[in-house]
Amino acid sequence: MSSIEPDSVEHQNTPVVNAVDVGRTYTRGHGGGLLNRGADATVVTALDGVSAGVSRGELVGIAGPSGSGKSTLLHLFAALDTPTSGRVEIGGTNTAELSERARSKLRRDHIGIVFQRFHLLPALTAQQNVALPFIEWGIGKRDRRDRAELLLHRVGLGDRLTHRPAELSGGEQQRVAVARALAGEPDLLIADEPTGELDSEAGANVLDLLADVADDRAVIVASHDQAVLERVDRTIRLRDGHVVNDA
Amino acid sequence: MRRLLALWKLGVVQTLGRFRTAEARRLVMTLLGVALAVALMVSVTSVAVGLASGSTVQGDDVDYWIVPEGGSASTIAVSVEGPRLGAVHRTTAEISADDRVTYATPIQLQILRVSSGNSSEYLLAAGVIPPRDGQRVIGLPTDTLTPGDPHYANGSYDGPWTGDAVLSSAAAEVLGINTGDELNPSSTDRSFRAVDIADADISTGLGPVPVMLVHLSELQTITGTADGDQADQILVSTNDPSVEQKLTGLYPQTDVLTRSGVGGASLSTSSLPLAVAVAALLTAVSIGALFVATLTGLDVIANRATIAAQGAMGFSRRSQTILVLSQVVTIAGLGGIAGTLLGLGGLLGINRVSQAYVGVENVAQFHPLLLAYGPLVAILIGLLASPYPAWLARRTNIVEVLDQ
Numbered sequence: 001m002s003s004i005e006p007d008s009v010e011h012q013n014t015p016v017v018n019a020v021d022v023g024r025t026y027t028r029g030h031g032g033g034l035l036n037r038g039a040d041a042t043v044v045t046a047l048d049g050v051s052a053g054v055s056r057g058e059l060v061g062i063a064g065p066s067g068s069g070k071s072t073l074l075h076l077f078a079a080l081d082t083p084t085s086g087r088v089e090i091g092g093t094n095t096a097e098l099s100e101r102a103r104s105k106l107r108r109d110h111i112g113i114v115f116q117r118f119h120l121l122p123a124l125t126a127q128q129n130v131a132l133p134f135i136e137w138g139i140g141k142r143d144r145r146d147r148a149e150l151l152l153h154r155v156g157l158g159d160r161l162t163h164r165p166a167e168l169s170g171g172e173q174q175r176v177a178v179a180r181a182l183a184g185e186p187d188l189l190i191a192d193e194p195t196g197e198l199d200s201e202a203g204a205n206v207l208d209l210l211a212d213v214a215d216d217r218a219v220i221v222a223s224h225d226q227a228v229l230e231r232v233d234r235t236i237r238l239r240d241g242h243v244v245n246d247a
Numbered sequence: 248m249r250r251l252l253a254l255w256k257l258g259v260v261q262t263l264g265r266f267r268t269a270e271a272r273r274l275v276m277t278l279l280g281v282a283l284a285v286a287l288m289v290s291v292t293s294v295a296v297g298l299a300s301g302s303t304v305q306g307d308d309v310d311y312w313i314v315p316e317g318g319s320a321s322t323i324a325v326s327v328e329g330p331r332l333g334a335v336h337r338t339t340a341e342i343s344a345d346d347r348v349t350y351a352t353p354i355q356l357q358i359l360r361v362s363s364g365n366s367s368e369y370l371l372a373a374g375v376i377p378p379r380d381g382q383r384v385i386g387l388p389t390d391t392l393t394p395g396d397p398h399y400a401n402g403s404y405d406g407p408w409t410g411d412a413v414l415s416s417a418a419a420e421v422l423g424i425n426t427g428d429e430l431n432p433s434s435t436d437r438s439f440r441a442v443d444i445a446d447a448d449i450s451t452g453l454g455p456v457p458v459m460l461v462h463l464s465e466l467q468t469i470t471g472t473a474d475g476d477q478a479d480q481i482l483v484s485t486n487d488p489s490v491e492q493k494l495t496g497l498y499p500q501t502d503v504l505t506r507s508g509v510g511g512a513s514l515s516t517s518s519l520p521l522a523v524a525v526a527a528l529l530t531a532v533s534i535g536a537l538f539v540a541t542l543t544g545l546d547v548i549a550n551r552a553t554i555a556a557q558g559a560m561g562f563s564r565r566s567q568t569i570l571v572l573s574q575v576v577t578i579a580g581l582g583g584i585a586g587t588l589l590g591l592g593g594l595l596g597i598n599r600v601s602q603a604y605v606g607v608e609n610v611a612q613f614h615p616l617l618l619a620y621g622p623l624v625a626i627l628i629g630l631l632a633s634p635y636p637a638w639l640a641r642r643t644n645i646v647e648v649l650d651q
Contacts, residue, residue, distance in 0.1 A: 071650055080559055081646050101563065108561025115649070119556035123264025135257055136562055138250040166268070180560075192649075 015053030016091065016187045016218035017077050022050045023085035024072050046072040047083070048241045056187065059214040061229045062222040064238035071192070073238065074222045078111055078190045079103045091187060108136055112181030114210075116193035118173045120165040126152060126176045127161040133183040151179040155209055171202025178209055189219045195228055207231050254566055258573025273546060274578060280538035281582025281628055282589055285621045288531030289590025290597060290611065292524045292620065297612035299520035313481040313494055313501050331355075335478040336399055336463070338497060339376065347487040352376045352384065353463055353478035357470050360433040361422065361459065367433070368421045370414075370459045374466030374478070382484070387413045387460045391443040399464035404473050409462055412439035418457035419444040430459070435469040532628055535579075539632035543575045547639045554640050555648035564641050571637045576629035583625020590621060 024047040047069045054060045054077075064070045075081040076088045082096040082103075089095070091110055095103060107113070120129045130148035139147070152158055155175040165173050174194060181189055191210060195203030207228060210219055221228055229235050237245040265274055315330035332338070335353035342351040355374040360367060373385050381390025393409045400406030412430055419425070419441065430439040439461060467473040483494060494503045547554065554567060562570075594611040601610040 075646050075649075078559065080649070104558070104561050104563055106561075107559065111561075113556075113559050115556055115559075117552070119553055121261060121264075121553065122268045122270075123261045128260070132257075132557075133560055135250065135253045136560075136566055138253075140249065141253070144253075164264075164267075184561075 015055045015089075017220070018053035018089045019073070019076060019083075019086065020051050020089070021086035022073075022076060022083040022088060023048050024069075024076065024081070025084050045241055047076075047238075049086070050238075050241070050243050051086075052236050052243060052246055054188070054218040054220055056218050057215065058234065059211055059219045059221070059232045061232035061235040062220060062238065063224070063229050063235050067240075068238040069241040070222050070238055072241075073236075074190060074192055074220070077188070077220055078113055079106050108133065109184060110187045112184060112186035112189045114174070114177050114181045114189070114191035114194050116196040118165070118170075118177045118197070120173055120176055120180075122165050125162045125164055126157060126168065126179075129165070129176055130179045130183060132180060137184075147183070148179075151182055152176070154182070155179045169202065170198045171205055174198060174202070174206050175209060178206065178213070182213060187217055189213060189217055191219070191221045193223055193225075194221060195223065195225050200227065203227065250566075251569060254569045255573040258570045259577045261570075262574045262577040270546075270549075273542070273549070277539060277542040277546070277578050278582040278585060280542060281535050281579050281625050282586035284531040284535035284538065284628070285583050285586025285625050286589035286593055288527045288624060289587055289617055289621045290593030291527035293590070293594040293611035293613060293617060294597060295520040295524035295527070296614045296617070297610050298523065311483040311485065311491055311494055311503055313483070313498060313503055314479070315498075315501055331472070331477040331479055332481065332498060332501065333475045333477055335481060336376070336396065336402065336476050339481055342481065342483055342494070342497070345490065345493065347490050348483055348485045350378045350380070350382060350484040351481060352378065353481045354384070355463055355466055355470075355472065355478040357466060359459070359470075361439075362431045362433065363422045363424045363428055366422050368418075368457065370418050370422075370457045372432075372459045372461060372466055374461055374463035376463055384482070385415075385458055385460060386446075387415060387458065388443060388445050389413065389460065392460070392462065396462050396464045398462060398468065402476065404464060404468055406464075408437065408465060410437070410439045410465070411442045411462065413443045413445065413460040414441050415456065415458040416444055416446050418459055421457050432469055437465070437469050439465075528624065531624060532631065535582075535625070535628035536631040539575060539579055539582075539628055540635040543571075543578065543632060543636040544639055547571065547636045547643075551643050551648045552651075554643045555645045558643065558645040559649065567640050568637045571640045572630075572633045575633040575636055576626055579625045579629025579632065580622055583622035583628075586625060587618060587621030590617070 023045070026044045026046060027041050028044055029041045050069070050073060052073075062070050062073060072081070076083055076095070079088075079090055079095045079098075082088070087094045087096060090106060093106065095106070098106060121132070124132075127145060127148045130151050131144040134144040134147060149158070149161060152161055155178055157172060157175055157179070160168060160172060160176075165176070168176065174197075189210070194206055194210065198206060203225065204227070210221060211231060213219065221232060223229060234247060235245070236243055262274070265271065313332065315332060332353070339351045339353050342348055352375045357372045357374070359370055359372040361370050361372075375384050375389070376396045377384075377389035377392035377394055379394045381388060383389065391413060392411045397406040398404060398408055414424070422430070424430070424441055426441050426444055428441050430441060432439070439459075463478060464473065467477065483490065491503055557567060591613065594613060597611040598609055
């Protein structure tokens with residue numbers, strides 16, 4: 001468990017991300033053709049009436065069986081998607097009121113994402129991979145390099161700067177991905193099954209890292225892995241699109 | 248601007264780096280597609296260059312030729328019966344007097360019906376002033392022709408009639424004659440005698456041409472062009488480029504062309520090489536662009552997860568488009584470089600095959616601009632092909648892809 005030492009009580013109590021009575025439905029199928037358009041379309045409810053918030057300094061898990069709405073909630077928290085009902089606020093901003101471009105900027109400036117399969121660019125070194133987000137911010141080359149080096153030192157990979165992903169272990173690749181997610185000093189770090197591709201030791205190291213960075217930001221981890229859920233401060237459990245437990 | 252450059256550079260670095268990864272095979276396929284299209288274009292364009300600039304009638308050492316403006320530079324066929332130069336003996340003597348000039352001769356080209364024995368055929372007759380060192384003209388040796396132009400006799404056209412004629416082996420074959428046989432041009436009592444038969448290396452790309460090389464004044468006499476001392480062009484052999492300046496001022500309304508130059512004049516006087524080059528360009532660009540668009544489109548689909556991840560990280564659609572554009576152009580550019588080298592290999596191959604099977608040398612000709620032409624066209628191919636992969640990248644649904 002990480003030691004949570006927020007700057008102030010008020011700071012701790014203001015959720016970085018907050019879902020209020022959120023619903024998300026998808027329409028599957030578009031009907032057969034021109035004549036029976038829409039006839040076969042079905043509406044699937046992925047989330048229904050979900051309310052949950054995560055504050056700075058918290059390491060929160062999202063758990064639930066496949067189809068429970070776990071990924072959908074994660075996408076809503078990451079501003080990758082918007083709810084069909086209710087609202088998701090990130091730093092007080094309702095994501096549904098933002099254009100796609102504005103949501104992209106919101107993610108760039110305030111959210112870091114760690115993927116199960118790392119999604120590092122195989123042709124680039126660890127340092128270049130971590131420096132990627134800096135390009136989007138228009139930061140100069142030398143500055144990009146220095147900052148990426150600092151971040152890699154921070155995740156314990158200071159000696160792997162010039163290694164390409166293929167030359168790194170799974171755990172090391174995921175730590176590079178965490179360093180990349182931290183590039184923008186995000187208020188919210190979201191990790192989707194971050195240990196899913198790792199052995200237990202590498203997974204534990206990544207969890208240590210996530211717990212460590214949760215000191216000054218909100219960290220949300222979606223996982224099936226019991227070892228992960230035992231490490232978080234609180235777990236939001238979902239079933240059939242509803243929150244069944246948040247503790 | 249800095250962000251744009253950084254993104255572009257990232258695309259280039261990423262593309263080059265991918266050649267070291269498992270994706271190298273797909274990239275090489277795309278690159279080869281561009282390379283083949285560009286190679287085809289460069290090879291065909293080199294043939295066009297050959298047609299435009301390598302098909303004049305001089306031997307290897309002739310560096311300049313003076314032709315009437317808008318006239319007869321490009322091919323032998325165009326040269327015949329075109330506008331003519333006058334007082335060519337005097338002018339050529341003036342040119343030859345220059346120390347920088349190693350050799351100069353007027354050339355008159357005329358289609359003649361020539362009989363020998365029972366056969367009668369049309370030949371391309373070329374009237375020249377044979378040089379003293381036996382230099383080849385129209386690819387034929389001149390050492391068996393009497394040096395100078397005795398029949399001209401300072402313009403009186405009453406000097407001795409040599410009747411010397413050097414025939415190309417194609418001409419000898421159609422007439423069925425051997426060295427020493429007599430040749431009778433139609434509509435004249437004058438006759439010639441075959442003093443030599445040799446292989447002509449006229450680079451027209453049209454196959455062997457039956458050619459007969461004779462003294463200029465004798466051809467002028469039998470064709471009625473002695474009045475005004477006319478010829479189609481004057482060939483000047485020199486090692487000194489400053490001669491060109493002098494040649495330019497000799498006649499009004501003439502062009503001075505260099506042997507290897509693809510000048511506007513030579514291109515404008517014959518639309519065939521230009522048409523060949525344009526057809527090659529259009530073919531390469533259209534086939535190349537379709538090929539690159541298809542393969543880079545597949546590449547984008549294969550890399551949807553990466554594109555989605557970058558989108559999730561906050562890379563804007565515009566940035567993603569620039570990345571795709573830079574990657575496509577990089578691959579196409581590399582293909583262009585490879586294709587240009589392949590095309591130059593093709594140029595050598597074309598010449599070797601044409602020499603071996605058709606007996607014509609230098610059908611295709613190298614020009615330094617081809618080195619830039621290939622890669623530039625490849626970049627154009629990349630730019631034309633990029634909207635499709637860019638569109639595919641833009642329509643990548645981040646949530647859908649990340650869910651898979």
